[in-house]
Amino acid sequence: MTRTSVGADVPVKPTLYRHPHGITAVDAEYLYPGHAAAHLIADSGHAAFVDVGTNSSVPYLLAALDELGIARSAVDYLLLTHVHLDHAGGAGTLMRALPNARALLHPRGAPHMTDPAKLVAGAEAVYGAARFREMYGELVPIPPGRMQTVQDGERVELGGRSLTFLHTPGHARHHYVVVDEAHRCIFTGDTFGISYRALDTEKGAFIIPSTTPTQFDPEAHLASVDRMLGYDPESMYLMHFSRVTGVPRLARLLKEQIAELARIARGHADDAAPAAGIRADMLALWLQLARREGSRLPDAALAKALDGDLTLNTQGLISWLERGRKTTVQP
């Protein structure tokens, strides 16, 4: 299902999830409800978005500010964990409506937001040009004067709280996460995987890694998960989909799969067409783990819920295998 993009001021009804410590998830309405959440942090009259979704998400984010009684001028920052378009595609459009907002980016991601041509080309390679336009519309560059890069370990103040940025390669080389130490939570973008609320069980959340093209790196990913665990977080805020707790259990589940998906990909490295084998093995792994973690959903329902991730993860694992064969260093 696709959505026609709507103008920034067309009234829409946002779906909000209120979390502790001034944190609200706004459904970004990307692909389908419950798939992607932009997070809004409000503190002492100041606010920031962590990831923003696509151009089509912008009206929902602005409506969320209205519903929460937060002035557009109170938004100091867009914290863009990485430049994948479901996270940052709407940033340029959103900034036009937020007069004081600055976008904070990893130094490797920043150039792609001032000049999105490469991002467009990359996404068109995954989705095709027509589907790309449907999903993301026209990417609006972020003016360089309204952007700032953040180094590993750098902090910013937002109202009364301090946020720390950690560079966390693994899902993408240009990825950072945002640590809110005082409230024991981390905004993880895609570095702590994907966890749809529809797949929750009595044991808690079910979680999978995202190995999307083109920068998956299993070793770096495992190290990034461990680094986040070092903060002993009580909760993680994922773009897909929002707050999860019971972090040590989820980290184990995630790390087990990062290693296993790399093993699966290597096992098909010499196949003439590796996609079918990788996808089938990944689905078998996920069905088995979902059962182990207490899911009672039928196989077909699980496969449907994970269908998009099976496709993207398979593409990303193939891209990882191909990179491993090349001798040239990637930019």
Ligand SMILES: [Zn+2]
């Ligand atoms: Zn991503």
